[in-house]
Amino acid sequence: MSHSRRVLCYTSSLFLTRRPDGIRPRSKFCVSVSGFKVAGPISAAVFSDGYATPTLHVLGKNDILVVEERSRVLINLSIGKRVEEHEGGTR
Numbered sequence: 001m002s003h004s005r006r007v008l009c010y011t012s013s014l015f016l017t018r019r020p021d022g023i024r025p026r027s028k029f030c031v032s033v034s035g036f037k038v039a040g041p042i043s044a045a046v047f048s049d050g051y052a053t054p055t056l057h058v059l060g061k062n063d064i065l066v067v068e069e070r071s072r073v074l075i076n077l078s079i080g081k082r083v084e085e086h087e088g089g090t091r
Contacts, residue, residue, distance in 0.1 A: 030055040034066040037074045047077050054080040063089035 030053050037043055055078045059071050075083060 027053045029053065031058070032056070032074065032078075033058040034060060034063055034071065035074050036066050036070040037077065047074075050077040050079050052079045055082070057081055057083045059083060059085045060089035061085055061087050065089070 032055055035057060037047055057071065057075050057078065059068060059075075060066075061068065063071075075081060
């Protein structure tokens with residue numbers, strides 16, 4: 001399994017994990033570096049109403065793997081967001 005798929009699986013499991021009493025634990029914060037919303041039914045369900053977890057989005061203006069427009073979709077779903085941009089990108 002590729003690194004990106006392992007990260008996606010781990011991230012999805014964080015959003016979908018529930019305690020034995022059925023309550024989904026709440027994250028205190030999130031750091032999203034070159035983050036994006038993955039297409040698919042799980043992602044659509046998780047992000048249907050956006051999310052309120054305070055999130056620092058780190059956006060590389062010259063990223064060629066995760067272009068700005070793709071990251072902006074996730075950023076726009078983030079209610080408690082802070083965006084930091086830099087001139088670099090993924091190598």
